[in-house]
Amino acid sequence: MNARTLALLSAALCIAIGAGIVLFEQVTRAETLRPGAPPAADDRPVVEAPPAVHRDDLAPAVSDGVFHPGDGTDAISPTFKRREETSGWTSGVIRGDIKLAVSALDKLSSITVIVEHRGPGPNKRILQKVERGQGTPTFEVRDVPFSEHPYVVTVHAPGLNGGQRTVVIDEQHPLVDDVVLTITSGAPFSVLLRDQDQKAHTGVTVDLIPVDEPYGRTRHQGVTDNFGSVVFDDVLEGPYELRTSLDGLPFGDTERVDVMPGKLLFSRKIQGQGHVMTIPRGVAVEFLVHDGAGYGVPDAEVKVTKTDRRTLLEIPKATDAIGRAAFPHLQPGTWQVTIEHGMFGRKDFTLTLNADQEPVRRNIELKRSRW
Numbered sequence: 001m002n003a004r005t006l007a008l009l010s011a012a013l014c015i016a017i018g019a020g021i022v023l024f025e026q027v028t029r030a031e032t033l034r035p036g037a038p039p040a041a042d043d044r045p046v047v048e049a050p051p052a053v054h055r056d057d058l059a060p061a062v063s064d065g066v067f068h069p070g071d072g073t074d075a076i077s078p079t080f081k082r083r084e085e086t087s088g089w090t091s092g093v094i095r096g097d098i099k100l101a102v103s104a105l106d107k108l109s110s111i112t113v114i115v116e117h118r119g120p121g122p123n124k125r126i127l128q129k130v131e132r133g134q135g136t137p138t139f140e141v142r143d144v145p146f147s148e149h150p151y152v153v154t155v156h157a158p159g160l161n162g163g164q165r166t167v168v169i170d171e172q173h174p175l176v177d178d179v180v181l182t183i184t185s186g187a188p189f190s191v192l193l194r195d196q197d198q199k200a201h202t203g204v205t206v207d208l209i210p211v212d213e214p215y216g217r218t219r220h221q222g223v224t225d226n227f228g229s230v231v232f233d234d235v236l237e238g239p240y241e242l243r244t245s246l247d248g249l250p251f252g253d254t255e256r257v258d259v260m261p262g263k264l265l266f267s268r269k270i271q272g273q274g275h276v277m278t279i280p281r282g283v284a285v286e287f288l289v290h291d292g293a294g295y296g297v298p299d300a301e302v303k304v305t306k307t308d309r310r311t312l313l314e315i316p317k318a319t320d321a322i323g324r325a326a327f328p329h330l331q332p333g334t335w336q337v338t339i340e341h342g343m344f345g346r347k348d349f350t351l352t353l354n355a356d357q358e359p360v361r362r363n364i365e366l367k368r369s370r371w
Helices: 003-032 102-107
Strands: 058-060 080-082 091-100 111-117 125-130 138-145 151-156 164-167 175-184 187-194 205-210 220-223 229-235 238-246 255-259 273-278 283-290 301-306 313-318 324-330 333-341 344-353 360-365
Touching (some): 091 102, 091 111, 091 151, 111 138, 151 175, 164 175, 220 229, 238 273, 255 273, 283 301, 283 333, 283 344, 301 324
Parallel strands (some): 091 175, 187 273, 283 360
Antiparallel strands (some): 058 080, 091 138, 111 151, 151 164, 187 229, 205 220, 205 238, 238 255, 283 324, 301 313, 301 333, 333 344
């Protein structure tokens, strides 16, 4: 065998060995591929893309733009829900969620959604009970009549603050399904009474009286301490009137305040609010009403009226068994005094009081009426 023949045989042998190695690797890969594993890139089947979905047929599932990763959607894309067909509806529907503050959970007893019509005509009012259940409570109010005037949707929970929202239900907007209402707890509210020299008014009765909406709030009453302050616990948000009195008689002017919803501080403590009332220190006035013989006249009506102010202030009081009528705190200024009794003639006079004046004590004689 010459060298040429030997070289050809060697080349053929190398080609056969290489082909055997490739075939062995393919068989090994086929045997070791586990069931369900994807095929090689070149062998993967072609999958047709799903039909495109038009954006006009979709609506966001949440109105606040909050994304919900982990529910099968892309973490950077909001979830969507298909719009509900509303053509042919003759009345509207209001749907929404109710967010509960942590501080309100222990006080929550019941939840009611109130839908009120704001406009001329009959005052339509719909009440809808809401079950608390698990998670965020939801509500649905149906059969809401179409109107060109708005509706106010309010959530009511006894002893708690309830949020509200204004919506329109008409033929163009028969469905409102993004209403979010909140329930929060009340807040401490303090009142501090001071005179013109920033000294405390002690022993004064303070009434915190709710006015206007929201309805269902509680009236609070307390007496100022040695620092001239009174604290009311768990006051619900809204407008109130502050009225002060001393010994059952008005003490200063009525003031209006707005209480805001409570905000949580550390350790679940609700942040308090407060208001300072400056009431000039008045003058103590006492009238002793008697007849010509010097005997006291009981049950005589003594009325003092402040005449140098825009708002009329009248303070009536009846004399006691010895004919005494005491006014412990009359503001400086001009007062019209009227004293009447059925068996005596009427007495009228003017009383002028100055700041820092000493207490006033007047003897008033009434003359008997002629029969």
